Each structure stands twice: as structure tokens, then as C-alpha cells.
Amino acid sequence: MSSNTESGAAPLGHVRIVLVGTTHPGNIGATARAMKVMGLSALHLVAPARFPCAEATARAAGADDILARANVHTHLEEALSGVRTVYGTTARERHIDWPAQSPREAAAAIAADGEDVAIVFGRERSGLTNEELDRCQRAIHIPTSATFRSLNLAQAVQICAYELRLAHAAGAPAAVREGRDPPAAAAELEGLRAHTLAVMEAVGYYDPAQPKLLERRLQRLFNRAGLLHSESQILRGFLAAIEQRMSRDD
Amino acid sequence: MSSNTESGAAPLGHVRIVLVGTTHPGNIGATARAMKVMGLSALHLVAPARFPCAEATARAAGADDILARANVHTHLEEALSGVRTVYGTTARERHIDWPAQSPREAAAAIAADGEDVAIVFGRERSGLTNEELDRCQRAIHIPTSATFRSLNLAQAVQICAYELRLAHAAGAPAAVREGRDPPAAAAELEGLRAHTLAVMEAVGYYDPAQPKLLERRLQRLFNRAGLLHSESQILRGFLAAIEQRMSRDD
Numbered sequence: 001m002s003s004n005t006e007s008g009a010a011p012l013g014h015v016r017i018v019l020v021g022t023t024h025p026g027n028i029g030a031t032a033r034a035m036k037v038m039g040l041s042a043l044h045l046v047a048p049a050r051f052p053c054a055e056a057t058a059r060a061a062g063a064d065d066i067l068a069r070a071n072v073h074t075h076l077e078e079a080l081s082g083v084r085t086v087y088g089t090t091a092r093e094r095h096i097d098w099p100a101q102s103p104r105e106a107a108a109a110i111a112a113d114g115e116d117v118a119i120v121f122g123r124e125r126s127g128l129t130n131e132e133l134d135r136c137q138r139a140i141h142i143p144t145s146a147t148f149r150s151l152n153l154a155q156a157v158q159i160c161a162y163e164l165r166l167a168h169a170a171g172a173p174a175a176v177r178e179g180r181d182p183p184a185a186a187a188e189l190e191g192l193r194a195h196t197l198a199v200m201e202a203v204g205y206y207d208p209a210q211p212k213l214l215e216r217r218l219q220r221l222f223n224r225a226g227l228l229h230s231e232s233q234i235l236r237g238f239l240a241a242i243e244q245r246m247s248r249d250d
Numbered sequence: 251m252s253s254n255t256e257s258g259a260a261p262l263g264h265v266r267i268v269l270v271g272t273t274h275p276g277n278i279g280a281t282a283r284a285m286k287v288m289g290l291s292a293l294h295l296v297a298p299a300r301f302p303c304a305e306a307t308a309r310a311a312g313a314d315d316i317l318a319r320a321n322v323h324t325h326l327e328e329a330l331s332g333v334r335t336v337y338g339t340t341a342r343e344r345h346i347d348w349p350a351q352s353p354r355e356a357a358a359a360i361a362a363d364g365e366d367v368a369i370v371f372g373r374e375r376s377g378l379t380n381e382e383l384d385r386c387q388r389a390i391h392i393p394t395s396a397t398f399r400s401l402n403l404a405q406a407v408q409i410c411a412y413e414l415r416l417a418h419a420a421g422a423p424a425a426v427r428e429g430r431d432p433p434a435a436a437a438e439l440e441g442l443r444a445h446t447l448a449v450m451e452a453v454g455y456y457d458p459a460q461p462k463l464l465e466r467r468l469q470r471l472f473n474r475a476g477l478l479h480s481e482s483q484i485l486r487g488f489l490a491a492i493e494q495r496m497s498r499d500d
Contacts, residue, residue: 034405039395062400104416143415145289150312155284155408162409165393166354205491217484225475234467241455242492 011168014116016042017157018079020132021123023049029059029067030154031121036063038161039168043070044079044118076120076132084115088128088136089156091149100141103163111167119160124153184232189222192232195239202246261418264366266292267407268329270382271373275300279309279317280404281371286313288411289418293320294329294368326370326382334365334435338378338386339406341399350391353413361417365433369410374403384466387436387473434482439472442482445489452496 017035022028028051032043043066045051051072057064073079080086087106093099101109110117120136122128133139142159144151184192196218200206206214227235267285272278278301282293293316295301301322307314323329330336337356343349351359360367370386372378383389392409394401434442446468450456456464477485 030402030405033400033402036398037394037401037405061402062398142412143419144287145415148286148312150283151287152280152283152311155280155287155405158405158408159412162392162412165395169393200488200491203488203491203495205488214484217481221475221477221481225471225477227471227475231467231471234464234471238450238453238455241450241453245453245496 012038012040012111012164013042014114015040015110015164016044016079016083016116016118017161018044018046018076018118018120019048019153019157020046020076020079020120020128021048022051022153023124024153025050025053025056026059027124027153028053028070029056029061029063030152031157032056032060032063032066032070034154034158035161036066038158038165040161040164041066041069043067045070045072046076046079047074048072076135079120080118080135082116083118085110085113085117085138086136087117087119087138087140088133089119089121089140089142089160090133091127091141091144091151093141100139103140103142103160104167106138106140107160107163107167108170110164111170121153121156182229184227184229188229188232189227192227192235193218193222195236199239199242202243262288262290262361262414263292264364265290265360265414266294266329266333266366266368267411268294268296268326268368268370269298269403269407270296270326270329270370270378272298272301272403273374274403275303275306276309277374277403278303278320279306279311279313280402281407282306282310282313282316282320284404284408285411286316288408288415290411290414291316291319293317295320295322296326296329297324298322326385329370330368330385330436332366333368334433335360335363335367335388336386336436337367337369337388337390338383339369339371339390339392339410340383341377341391341394341401343391350389353390353392353410354417356388356390357410357413357417358420360414361420371403371406380466384469387439432479434477434479438479438482439477442477442485443469443472445486449489449492452493 017031017040019028019031022045025048028045028048035041035043052067056067060067071079090100119140120128120132122132140160142151142156197215200214267281267290269278269281272295275298278295278298285291285293301320302317306317310317321329340350369390370378370382372382390410392401392406447465450464
């Protein structure tokens with residue numbers, strides 16, 4: 001029995017994250033954490049400036065198992081061995097005349113496909129070279145501000161990993177909702193509305209010229225509020241207490 | 251002419267990022283960068299452990315203008331001044347029995363709305379306290395692996411900022427909001443809650459052994475209900491009428 005899988009096989013086990021020429025070991029650690037928190041686990045490093053490194057381990061903050069299992073390569077080609085489709089990330093919206101996909105589009109395709117893929121991230125300052133991008137069949141561009149495009153490497157990985165997790169989850173059966181405190185039923189809401197109006201009348205609150213308007217507004221409010229059964233009961237109890245207090249005074 | 255806007259008014263200028271009790275200044279800097287790269291600019295810090303700090307500036311990597319303009323507060327309440335809707339981020343999918351929104355759902359609502367909002371992020375280790383979450387009308391939960399939920403603070407901000415940017419881009423000609431009946435402001439909701447409790451006490455409705463529970467349930471109900479300004483006024487009028495009726499009897 002594998003202990004770190006969530007439901008049988010690792011859900012995103014076919015996705016490999018490849019970092020090329022990373023300068024700051026902190027970014028490698030933060031990338032491992034960004035991956036693990038979204039359920040990714042396969043990290044490949046191509047010619048990192050420093051690795052292993054205490055700074056990477058510190059920033060991994062519990063994802064050091066991913067660092068320990070990371071594959072370190074000299075050339076990009078080695079990191080892509082056995083991979084069916086290679087996605088390269090780029091700060092440009094178009095690579096030559098080849099439009100880039102959004103992380104969301106890419107994640108949808110990757111989750112649906114299930115074939116081994118690599119997502120390749122370039123150097124902190126200069127990204128991937130043209131030669132490296134040429135090795136990719138697809139490009140991913142993460143949209144940014146037009147005036148400040150400096151997205152941190154691990155943040156770029158985080159966004160892609162997040163989209164992969166959502167795309168994977170979208171294909172899974174929706175979580176069963178626990179029914180401990182169910183929403184108020186229609187009849188309950190109607191009872192609450194009638195009771196509220198009765199008390200409003202008893203305390204002399206409403207414009208007798210426009211009873212219809214107040215009634216409709218109350219109905220809209222209760223319908224929209226998404227009251228739970230327990231909340232409807234609290235409000236009914238409150239209304240009953242008001243009536244009781246008034247009858248005591250009479 | 252403003253120089254840091256992209257097309258006239260800042261597109262996400264109504265969104266305030268609030269960090270509560272941040273321990274590591276590096277996370278404050280990384281948050282500033284995460285914001286700026288997606289076009290956000292308003293950063294509020296509540297009781298940061300260290301700020302300003304060279305480590306924050308280093309990690310901001312060019313987003314130091316956001317740090318320079320950051321507002322530092324002693325209490326959360328100050329950071330929310332003037333805000334219409336407060337979103338709190340939580341590692342739990344449900345806050346008691348109140349379902350959290352995904353970053354995507356929240357971003358869509360925020361982009362379409364255009365009212366001033368705050369998104370509040372808690373401490374690195376412990377998140378937001380229950381009292382702080384109670385101050386929020388909506389909760390945001392970022393989906394993570396079930397077995398490793400340790401999402402870095404700046405990464406959480408990055409994901410939300412990314413979704414806001416996409417939602418803003420998608421909603422370009424955002425639905426024009428009829429300004430006739432705006433949502434109730436946070437201060438209005440707080441006034442309504444206090445008034446309701448006062449009347450509940452006056453009519454002898456609540457379990458004196460569990461005042462806290464009722465208080466929190468009411469706050470949650472009002473937060474979730476999405477009350478309009480006019481509805482808040484109706485309910486306040488109703489409460490005042492009850493009080494008047496009781497004073498007449500005394």
C-alpha cells in the first residue's frame with residue numbers, strides 16, 4: 001500500500017515538472033511545496049546552480065520528500081525521456097507565430113489525456129531559450145499585468161499545479177455534501193415569513209398603504225438568504241419570544 | 251496621467267489584500283510581487299511581526315512600491331474600514347456549517363461587483379482565528395491535496411490574484427450594477443447584529459448559558475444572507491418597532 005496517494009494511483013502521477021537552469025535554490029524548495037500541496041510529485045531539475053541545498057529544503061517546508069526524489073539532469077533532453085507531450089512555459093503570448101495556451105486550457109488537456117507530460121519552466125531571469133522552446137510541442141503563457149510581468153518561478157509552478165488539480169477534480173465525482181444542518185424547506189420559509197409578518201403587524205410595523213411591497217421584500221430576503229433549518233428555528237423562537245413578551249404586558 | 255494604471259482606472263483597484271499577523275517578512279515581499287504581477291496594488295498589514303524589513307523588499311523584487319504604500323494596522327477592524335464585503339481565506343472547506351467559495355467563484359463575484367472588497371489571509375501556521383473569520387461575510391477555500399495542505403501564504407495570494415485577473419479580463423464589460431439598492435455595508439450588518447441581540451435579550455430570548463453560540467450563529471446568518479441596504483433598514487425598523495411597543499407597555 002502506498003501511503004502518499006489519495007485514492008489508489010496518484011491522480012496527477014503522469015505530470016512531470018521540469019525546472020531548467022534554476023539559479024536560486026529557494027525557488028526549487030518552494031516549487032516542491034507548490035507541487036505537493038496540489039498533489040504533484042515528479043520533479044526534474046536540469047543543471048540547477050545549487051542542489052541539494054539547505055535553502056531549498058527550508059523552503060520546501062515539509063515537501064522535502066519531493067526534493068529527495070528529484071531527478072537531476074545535465075541536459076533538458078534527459079529530463080524529457082519517456083514523455084509524450086512537452087509543454088514549455090513562456091512570458092510571451094506567442095512563440096514566433098505559435099499561440100500559447102493558458103494554464104487552464106493546458107490543464108484541461110493534460111487531465112483529460114492521461115499520457116505522460118512534462119511542463120518545463122525556464123531560468124528566473126531569462127526563461128527558456130528558443131532552442132529549449134523548440135523542443136516543446138505546446139507553450140503555456142500565464143497572463144500577467146502588462147506593466148509588471150515578473151512572475152516568480154515557484155509562483156508560476158503554483159498556478160499551473162493549481163489548474164491541474166482543479167482540472168483533475170472536475171473529472172472526479174463531486175464531493176458528497178454532509179447533511180447535518182440541512183437548508184430550511186420551502187414550507188419552513190413560508191411559515192417563517194407568515195410569522196414575521198404577524199409579529200410586524202402586532203408591533204405596528206409596516207406601512208398599511210403598502211403591505212404588498214413589504215410582503216414581497218420579506219419573501220425575497222428569506223428566499224435569497226439560504227437559511228438553514230436550524231436558523232429558521234432560531235428566528236421562529238425569537239418571534240415567539242416577542243409575542244410572549246407582548247402578551248405578558250397586555 | 252497616472253502611470254501605473256493599465257487602461258484608465260486601475261482595473262482591480264477596489265480589491266484590498268489584507269495579511270493578518272504575518273510572521274515571515276519574506277512572505278510580505280512575495281505577496282507584494284504576487285499582487286503586482288496580476289495588477290493588484292492595495293496591501294494592508296495587520297500586526298506583522300517585522301515590517302518594513304530588508305527581506306520583504308528583497309522578495310518583492312520590483313514590487314517595492316506596493317510595500318512602500320502598504321498600510322500597517324494594529325487591529326483587523328482598521329484594515330477593513332470602508333470595505334463593503336470581506337472575504338476570509340480558510341484551509342477548511344466549511345467554516346462550521348457555512349460552505350466556502352472557491353477562489354474562482356469569489357473572483358467572479360468580485361470582478362462583477364466592483365464594490366470595495368477585502369480578501370483576508372491569516373497567519374502562516376494557524377490562519378485566521380474564529381473571531382476573525384466571523385468578521386468575514388464570505389469564506390474562500392483553496393483546494394489542496396488531502397494529505398498535504400501546507401499552502402504558502404504568498405502562494406495563496408498568488409492563486410487568488412491570478413483568478414481575479416482572469417475574472418476581470420473575462421468580465422470586461424462587467425454587468426452594470428443598479429446602484430439603487432446596494433448591498434448592506436459591513437458596518438450596517440454589524441449594527442443589525444448588535445440591535446438584534448439587544449432585542450433578543452430584551453424579550454428574554456436566548457440561552458444565557460450559551461450567549462456566544464447564538465451571537466456567532468446570528469453573525470454567520472447575516473453575513474451569508476447577502477442583505478441589501480434597504481433590507482437591513484427594514485429589519486432595523488422592525489427591531490425599533492418592537493422596542494417601542496415594549497416601552498409603551500412598561
